[in-house]
Amino acid sequence: MAEKLEMVKNKQVLLKDYVSGSPKESDFIIATDKKISLEVPESSDNGVLLKNLYLSCDPYMSLLMPKPAYSTFEDGSSHYTPGSPINGYAVSKVLDSKHPKFKKGDLVWGITGWEEYSLIAAPDSLFKIEHIDIPLSHYTGLLGMPGMTAYVGFYEVCKPKKGEKVFISAAAGAVGQLVGQFAKLAGCYVVGSAGSKAKIDLLKNKFGFDDAFNYKEEQDLDAALKRYFPEGIDIYFENVGGKTLDATLLNMKVHSRIAVCGMISQYNLDKPEGIHNLASVLFKRIRMEGFAVYEYYHLYPKFLDLVLPYIRENKITYVEDIAEGLENGPAALVGLFSGRNVGKQVLVVARE
Amino acid sequence: MAEKLEMVKNKQVLLKDYVSGSPKESDFIIATDKKISLEVPESSDNGVLLKNLYLSCDPYMSLLMPKPAYSTFEDGSSHYTPGSPINGYAVSKVLDSKHPKFKKGDLVWGITGWEEYSLIAAPDSLFKIEHIDIPLSHYTGLLGMPGMTAYVGFYEVCKPKKGEKVFISAAAGAVGQLVGQFAKLAGCYVVGSAGSKAKIDLLKNKFGFDDAFNYKEEQDLDAALKRYFPEGIDIYFENVGGKTLDATLLNMKVHSRIAVCGMISQYNLDKPEGIHNLASVLFKRIRMEGFAVYEYYHLYPKFLDLVLPYIRENKITYVEDIAEGLENGPAALVGLFSGRNVGKQVLVVARE
Structure with a gap:
């Protein structure tokens, strides 16, 4: 019984x-x-x-x-x-x-x-x-799905080179804060956008971004990006979609890359916003690529090998x-x- | 003097x-x-x-x-x-x-x-x-810039595999007609869109496309694509941009590729049309890539090695x-x- x-x-x-x-x-x-x-x-x-x-x-x-x-x-x-x-x-x-x-x-x-x-x-x-x-x-x-997402999107999809200019939207979020720190550790120049003063402070003072701006305070996102990237962007780590993507497309360099990690601004709209500047993909020979972290989980041990020493040496914070x-x-x-x-x-x- | x-x-x-x-x-x-x-x-x-x-x-x-x-x-x-x-x-x-x-x-x-x-x-x-x-x-x-464009865009950018489903816009044009023939020679299923009955006849009867449709006669491009690609598209060779791109994005398969060769419908507009379905790049993990033929001219001898025998054996027409x-x-x-x-x-x- x-x-x-x-x-x-x-x-x-x-x-x-x-x-x-x-x-x-x-x-x-x-x-x-x-x-x-x-x-x-x-x-x-x-x-x-x-x-x-x-x-x-x-x-x-x-x-x-x-x-x-x-x-x-x-x-x-x-x-x-x-x-x-x-x-x-x-x-x-x-x-x-x-x-x-x-x-x-x-x-x-x-x-x-x-x-x-x-x-x-x-x-x-x-x-x-x-x-x-x-x-x-x-x-x-940091050591879970968002950490792996940052790792895969930045290293595997964007294939960064030292000295490249990196822009990250939703930069203070679960993924963005880590992408920015990876980019600094890779010798890149990094600017992030986020939506509040507290987040901008974090980006500049805690995560070591070279610069950061509050997209809600910018009348003209294209002008903002030209201010931070007068010579253009090599890598855009895309978390938001919509107007930010559209302005960023205008500021991408020749042979630049866009890792499409998320489009949070568009998920809950009845009809997503129109993106008008896709011709940049042609004119600048951009590679724009979506990815899904769960297709890369076999790399988790490699990710830990990279990131655990950084954490233990306080080179990465979260x-x-x-x-x-x-x-x-x-x-x-x-x-x-x-x-x-x-x-x-x-x-x-x-x-x- | x-x-x-x-x-x-x-x-x-x-x-x-x-x-x-x-x-x-x-x-x-x-x-x-x-x-x-x-x-x-x-x-x-x-x-x-x-x-x-x-x-x-x-x-x-x-x-x-x-x-x-x-x-x-x-x-x-x-x-x-x-x-x-x-x-x-x-x-x-x-x-x-x-x-x-x-x-x-x-x-x-x-x-x-x-x-x-x-x-x-x-x-x-x-x-x-x-x-x-x-x-x-x-x-x-055929043997000049447009031919090289077809070659580079299809083979180098799209990296086709046998059995894949290929969609080509402006398919009867200088580049499209050749991409379609390359795709057939590579063992792909190929559908083209063009803007007149004469062009559709060419695609089906002269260039050997599996099927073709006149985009001007389609009320709903998304529905048209679902008719020809019920299981989705692996490769989109993009020549036109605008509404065709937007509808195609909804019909791309997971891990599909878009070679951005041209966006002729958008070149002469004051403001390009909005593309609403870019979230597909994320959800379907699409690679979308612009390219410029003049960056690949070192491959011209390799292109001739491929294409001259096809021409001489009447396997390619133009x-x-x-x-x-x-x-x-x-x-x-x-x-x-x-x-x-x-x-x-x-x-x-x-x-x-």
Whole structure:
């Protein structure tokens, strides 16, 4: 006779209904009525039971909220389902495991539910956290998906050369702050744009950007870019799309590169803004390339080899914007789309 | 005492004034009052004196007509000057030479003036024509700049694989007709768009495209592309820009490529049309790349090795639209921008 499993309460953040336009806090429900066993069920072959510690708030998540038919987003993530918990990258602790790669007590990062505990039926894509001298929350950012995104986009897609001029939009965000530091370490000149004085201060005084500007204070983005890049831009790390992209296209140098990492300003519009200056791609022989970090995860060990020494020697720093508690998850997530976060937006569910 | 050189009349096509908007016939003047000596002057170190035979009408030429300050076009070509002859690619015969590479009687292709005779002071960039079993006029197209453009854009930029799905806009033009034939020879599925029934017939019945459509008869370009590419496009060879590009972006496959060869629909607009679907570059991880043929001319011998056997075995064909006489040059050139030409637009100045 099967032993009766002990069940615990499992708080969750559910999608209320498919979202149109920018997500609002009211698009989510905090559910407190669900229970979960803290053991992997007998019926599971390879499952792990996770206690979720740090949840990552990432812009791509808004692409999983509209009705699937309206979205052109294709990746490993599945669309969110109304009435079910949303999911995203997180740092979690293994409470129970039937998977040979993981054992109780392991720390992992990867995709999990927005809830206190998650049963992951196929945990192969989770990364085991081996270096615990680094703050655990950094595995949602610096040493997680956004860190790998910065690494792949800058080194693999842009192929930087010493002395090149680099422009980064959303430069104080989870990815941008790291791209800027990589670019400085590679001997490039780096300017970032962001949307508040606090962010500009961070870029200039904490992350070591050569310069930075608040795009909201610029009447003419083309003129702003000409001020910082009188000879043009070699590398544009694109996080925002829209007007910033259009102005940047006018300032790209011959044989320059645009790594398209994100277009956060366009994700939640009914009709994306028109880009008028694409002829620059022709006239300047620009290579513009989209990429998806999950196609490069085989490079994660190489990334760690590069970045861990930099972190331990204090040559790279990382700023997080910490929200506390699942209840505050919707607000933290929604804030990404108005640029409210300063640095990487993390949500703490539990600290251990 | 210097011998007095014999002078002959030299008919020319002059730019009347800087052009705004689409070029019109009235933007040019046929000048018949100039004279030229048919010998390279004593003072010239390396000059050649050319008799121009076939002039090439190419879309990029309209980019050299506006006031230079308004143009973002950067290449080896210089802007046209009001009151002076325009220039472009041509096939010419050497009448006299002080350059060690060329001798009297040689046939060459390269950039020369729109006039009966041209003195070229620095002729190093001219190509000597070695294979005269091919019609000479083809060195303005199939075996000249447009042919190299098709070769470079398709093979070097797009890197095609057998079985891939290829879409070509302006497919019956000087470049497009050849890209389509290259793609078929590479084992690809090829569909072209063009603007008249005559062109569509050529694509399907002469150039061997798998299919073709008249973009002017399509209410919904996105729907048209979905009809021909239900599983999406691997390679888009971009010649036109604007609405066609926008619709094509929605139909690109993951890891597809866009070679940006031209954007003829946008060259003469005050403000280029807005492109709304660039997020596809991100979501589908598209590589979009502009290129300029003159950066690849070192590959010309490799191109000839590929294409000459195909021509001699009748595996490649090429259609020209022939206009006769410098007087008809402005009309032939202007016709490019309304799509009047069927095939490569050539202007005959003299046949030998």
